[in-house]
Amino acid sequence: MRYDLGSITNLEYRYKDDVYDRIWLPYESSDWRRLTTSLINDDLVQNTYKPPAIVMSTAVTPINATAPLQFHWDADDxxxxxxxxxxxxxxxxxxxxxxRTFNMIVSADNWYGxxxxxxxxxxxxFSTKPLTGATRYxxxxxxxxxxxxxxxxNAIEVYKVKDFxxxxxxxxDVDTITNIKNAYGVARNWQGDPCGPAKYMWEGLNCSFNGLNPPRITSLNLSSSGLTGQIHYSLSKLTMLQYLDLSNNSLNGPLPVFLNKLESLKVLNVDMNKLTGLVPPELLDxxxxxxxxxxxxxxxGLCTTESCGKKSSHVPLIASISAIIVVILLLSFGFWIFRRHKVTSRNSKKRGSLISKQxxxxxxxxxxxxxxxxxxxxxxxxxxxYVGVLQNHTQVAVKILSPSSMQGYKEFQSEAQLLMxxxxxxxxxxxxxxxxxxxxxxxxxxxANGNLQQHLSVKNTNILTWNERLNIAVDVAHGLDYLHNGCKPPIMHRDLKPSNILLDENMHAKIADFGLSRAFGDDSDSHILTHPAGTLGYADP
Structure with missing residues (x-):
């Protein structure tokens, strides 16, 4: 309960009148009369609790000046x-x-004056000890x-203790559902603990409560939530999920086979999306x-094995066309091998070979x-x-060398060879x-979570916590320590910045962009670097 006593407007007040966005409701009694004054925030000397000036500009006093001023409430238990x-x-x-001087009494052992x-x-x-043991106070x-x-x-607040x-x-489950929220930009009031207390469970979620074990997310309903992009891999980490509804969105790409990892899943609804390709046979089984x-x-664009087969009714015609296509492909492939052999030979003399186990x-x-x-x-x-997807449904990032790149082929070789x-x-x-x-x-x-610069941007609404920032710093330190002390010879990155620190779905940091890195055998080798490298305007320590 939070009451504005003596209100002359009979209105509810909250932010911006209340800096803490508390809700103040008007309250009156036939035994009281109102007292008012003109008051703004700058006129009022505030304390830590900062009740709004508009609330504190009115008060109540007993109609009978010799009678006490009384207020009561009834307890449920x-x-x-x-x-x-x-x-x-x-x-x-x-x-x-x-x-004007008075004493206050709530009970025999709770008074002030x-x-x-x-x-x-x-x-x-305020009372430093809780009031309890009565049905009316x-x-x-x-x-x-x-x-x-x-x-x-002027105002009174009564707080009831809740047992959490x-x-x-x-x-x-908390990390996973947070990653899903960030990946899709879920526009719901998802804050605090997803499952607890049960009465305040996140919208669209259901959880299991099993004695002394922590609650687990068992149901996720994101139907009609404006989701775009592909079905996120994080969903496969909700290992106790039994019900998943992604219907009526704009999801594209394949229906991923990783959903089969959800062994407890009993209901999967992806109706009314833009999915393409084959439904994984594991899910069909x-x-x-x-x-x-x-x-x-x-x-x-999505079909099962059976439905795709039904669309291919003209088998003889397709077989004939397929045979012709195979012949053309074989001829093209032979010509391509011949041409590639010539180009490869020329490139190997000009640039050297790029050997990799990848x-x-x-x-x-x-x-x-x-x-x-x-x-x-x-x-x-x-x-x-560019973002991409391999045949095994693994999401990847594909970096394409621009023909106009200032760093060009040497950077490509450098980055590839270092990463190998x-x-x-x-x-x-x-x-x-x-x-x-x-x-x-x-x-x-x-x-999945982009780069650190995006998270530090003032435009980003999901502000990093101090724990997340500290973990990212530690991850980057480990990566640099390996480059400087774990590699023989040591490797100097030479362009470390927030945009080159990438974050996975669990907010673990990894250092990227080795294209300008350099390996030094010892201090005497560093004299061969005669020009700056990295981002314009940036000098690494």
């Missing part, structure tokens, strides 16, 4: 506990011969023997055995992986970076590369 805060401000400028409110100064009295204000004026009060003894949600209720309707990709495969370079996620001196020999959990991992004629591309692991 005799064991309920309450804390009471009473706010006072003298709203009348008293004459020299006038005084004498109290003398000050003009245009907020005074707050009455607060009484009685003027002292020497007081010439009756008691007043429930365990916090499993930490992995579970649907056929009735262990999974699978809904994939109204996705024009996977090599053709330019055609790069086009398929990036869906014809559909989505750009970054751009630097090297060129543009450097492996650490806080350094970005190279999955593969493309080196086809003039097409140069590096394929990295995908970092």
């Amino acid at each position: 005799v064991n309920d506990q309450y804390y009471v805060y009473r706010h006072f401000n003298e709203v009348e400028e008293l004459a020299a011969n006038e005084t 004498p109290m003398t409110p000050q003009f245009k100064v907020t005074n707050t009295l 009455q607060v009484s204000f009685s003027k002292t023997k020497n007081s010439t004026l009756p008691p007043i009060i 003894s429930q365990l916090e949600t499993e930490l992995d 579970r649907s056929k055995t009735d262990s999974l209720s699978l809904s994939v309707d109204d996705n024009p 996977q090599t990709f053709s330019y055609t495969e790069i086009l398929n992986i990036t869906n014809n370079f559909k989505t750009i996620v970054g751009e630097g001196g090297f060129g543009k970076v 020999i450097v492996h650490h959990r806080n350094l970005v991992s190279l999955i593969g590369y493309c080196d086809e004629d003039e097409i140069k591309a590096l394929v990295y692991e995908y970092m």
Whole structure:
């Protein structure tokens, strides 16, 4: 309960009148009369609690000047506990011969006095011990023997103690649902603990509560939530999930096979999206055995094995066309091998070879992986970076060398060769590369939470906590320590900045962009560096 006593407007007040956005409701009694004054925030000397000036500009006093001023409330349970805060401000400028002094009593062992409110100064009295053991509580204000004026009060707050003894949600589930919220920009009031207390569970979630075990997320309903992009890998980490509804959104890309990792999943609804490709056979098998209720309707580009087969009714014609296509492809492939052999020989003499144990990709495969370079996620001196998906549904980032790049082929070789020999959990991992004629591309692991610069931007609404900042700093320190002390010879990054620090789905940091890095055998080798490198205007320590 939070009451504005003596209100002349009968209005509810909160922010911007209240800097803490508390809600103040008007309250009156037939035994009281109102006292008012004109008061703004600058006129009132405030205390820590800062009740609004508009609330403190009115007060109540008993109609019968000799009677006590009383206020009461009823408890729902005799064991309920309450804390009471009473706010006072003298709203009348008293004459020299006038005084207002009174005592306050709540119960025999809870009283205070004498109290003398000050003009245009907020005074707050509160109980340090909870009130309990009664079904009705009455607060009484009685003027002292020497007081010439009756008691007043401007506002009162009564807080009831809530028992939040429930365990916090499993930490992995908290991290995962937070990643999902950030990845899709979920526009819901998702704050605090996802599952607790149960009465205040996040909208769209259901959780399991099993005795002494932490609550787990078992149901997630993001239907009609304006989701875009692909189905996020983080969903596969809600290992206790039984119900998942992603229907009526604008999700695209494939229906990922990683959803089959959700062994407890009983209902999966992705109706009315823009998904494409084949429904994973693992999910179809579970649907056929009735262990999974699978809904994939109204996705024009998505089909099951059976439905795709039904669309191919002209088998003889397709077989003939397929045979012709195979012959053409074989002839084209032979010509391509011949031409590539010549170009490769020329390039190897001109630039040297690029040997790697990582996977090599053709330019055609790069086009398929990036869906014809559909989505750009970054751009630097090297060129543009695109998001992509491998055949095994793994998300990747594909960096394409720009023909106009100032850093060019030498940077491509430098970055590729360094990433082939450097492996650490806080350094970005190279999955593969493309080196086809003039097409140069590096394929990295995908970092779901972008780069640190984006999170430090004033435009970012999801502000990093101090723990997250500290963990990121420690991760970067580990990565640099490995480069400087774990590599032989040591490697100097030479362009470390927030945009080159990438964050995965769990906000773990990894250092990226080794294109300007340099290996030094010892201090005597460093004299060969005669020009600055890295970002314009930036000098590394």
